[in-house]
Amino acid sequence: MSGLDRRSALKGAGATAAALAAAPLLGGTPKTPSPHSLAQAKGLRFGSATAALDPLGGSVSNPRYAALLEAEVGLLVPENEMKWQALRPGPGAFAFEPFDRIAAYAKARGMALRGHTLLWHRDQWMPAWMKDYDFGVRPAASAERMLRAHIEAVTARYGSQIHSFDVVNETVMPEDGSLAQTVLSRAMGGTEPLVDLAFHVARERLPGAQLVYNDYMGWEPGNEAHRAGVLRLLEGFRKRGVPVDALGLQSHLIVEGKARPQERAWRGFIDAVTAMGYALLITEFDVRGNGLSAAVAKRDAEVAAIGKAYLDLMLSYPQLRDVLVWGLCNRYSWLRSFEPRKDGKETRGCLYDDAFRPVPLRAAIAAAFAAAPKRTG
Numbered sequence: 146m147s148g149l150d151r152r153s154a155l156k157g158a159g160a161t162a163a164a165l166a167a168a169p170l171l172g173g174t175p176k177t178p179s180p181h182s183l184a185q186a187k188g189l190r191f192g193s194a195t196a197a198l199d200p201l202g203g204s205v206s207n208p209r210y211a212a213l214l215e216a217e218v219g220l221l222v223p224e225n226e227m228k229w230q231a232l233r234p235g236p237g238a239f240a241f242e243p244f245d246r247i248a249a250y251a252k253a254r255g256m257a258l259r260g261h262t263l264l265w266h267r268d269q270w271m272p273a274w275m276k277d278y279d280f281g282v283r284p285a286a287s288a289e290r291m292l293r294a295h296i297e298a299v300t301a302r303y304g305s306q307i308h309s310f311d312v313v314n315e316t317v318m319p320e321d322g323s324l325a326q327t328v329l330s331r332a333m334g335g336t337e338p339l340v341d342l343a344f345h346v347a348r349e350r351l352p353g354a355q356l357v358y359n360d361y362m363g364w365e366p367g368n369e370a371h372r373a374g375v376l377r378l379l380e381g382f383r384k385r386g387v388p389v390d391a392l393g394l395q396s397h398l399i400v401e402g403k404a405r406p407q408e409r410a411w412r413g414f415i416d417a418v419t420a421m422g423y424a425l426l427i428t429e430f431d432v433r434g435n436g437l438s439a440a441v442a443k444r445d446a447e448v449a450a451i452g453k454a455y456l457d458l459m460l461s462y463p464q465l466r467d468v469l470v471w472g473l474c475n476r477y478s479w480l481r482s483f484e485p486r487k488d489g490k491e492t493r494g495c496l497y498d499d500a501f502r503p504v505p506l507r508a509a510i511a512a513a514f515a516a517a518p519k520r521t522g
């Protein structure tokens with residue numbers, strides 16, 4: 146039995162944090178209590194994105210990655226498998242198998258599950274067939290039927306297992322805070338009616354679920370218009386009586402040395418969001434440090450420091466209860482293919498390195514949970 150397998154077994158047996166601390170080694174590195182156990186002690190949850198099928202990727206079908214998930218997290222979210230791009234091979238077709246795999250995996254291990262996402266409102270991330278879809282002579286009715294059918298099918302299949310959905314993802318344009326327009330929103334006659342409908346249908350189908358608007362506005366300079374646009378959207382939801390419970394803060398942090406995070410403006414943004422009664426989630430945390438020096442120890446330290454500073458700030462808000470990372474291991478992170486370093490060195494924005502050894506970011510996350518105020522109720 147590997148060290149990780151033993152840890153999982155211990156965890157399954159309800160081992161205490163002290164027992165976990167004394168558990169065997171992972172990749173030759175001493176292990177400390179899992180971020181999830183530390184989070185749980187504070188009434189929080191720690192989760193990760195995962196893929197479904199790739200036996201050599203960051204997926205539940207890769208035993209090495211699955212062991213990491215089982216040791217470290219209590220909450221899963223599909224990295225791609227619930228998106229239209231994956232679920233909808235054609236206008237009338239659904240391909241549920243990959244996400245079924247994640248759902249079955251989570252259920253068998255007693256792990257909670259989030260839904261991402263019922264509507265990623267950008268043409269770029271919709272299936273190719275959508276581009277030329279003929280919405281007919283009554284396009285608004287046809288678009289409404291299509292969105293309803295999609296949300297009804299997904300919630301009917303997974304609604305009993307999923308307590309929290311990113312109903313709409315990224316409908317605010319970062320450049321000027323306007324609302325994205327897509328084939329679907331044009332057919333519908335506007336973005337507001339489309340995104341409002343998504344939340345109304347989700348609420349009809351899942352009266353008890355947490356319905357989330359998810360976006361990537363951040364605390365770095367350059368996010369001013371994006372933050373303002375998200376605030377306008379959230380205000381609009383309240384005015385129109387749209388059932389939205391929480392804001393998902395993706396939190397793909399950027400650390401490039403020179404640009405300091407705008408901490409005051411960020412607090413102002415979060416204060417405004419919570420003042421409207423929205424809960425908060427960190428949905429896709431990782432650190433983009435590609436402009437940092439190639440020296441691994443220095444880079445890891447800077448990534449860990451920014452991660453800790455951000456989590457400390459965010460965990461001071463009692464409205465935040467779930468923290469999810471966008472993958473646990475650098476080897477499989479989206480950053481590797483989407484944002485490779487110019488010098489060809491490996492990206493290091495996750496908790497584990499390519500050899501499955503914990504990097505300082507993991508200890509930083511653990512320390513942030515250990516220091517977090519306890520949630521009650």
Ligand code: G3I
Nearest residue numbers: 224225228230261270314361395397429471478479480483
């Ligand atoms: O599955 C196909 C495979 O069959 C095909 O051979 C291959 C060829 O390119 O593509 C595979 O699909 C890729 C998929 O990831 C699975 O690996 C898509 O091309 C690729 O676009 C997709 O990228 C994902 C991206 O969202 C777009 O959906 C990333 O993995 C995923 O990490 C990223 O996640 C997003 C969140 O959903 C929203 N917030 C930002 C975040 C990072 O971009």
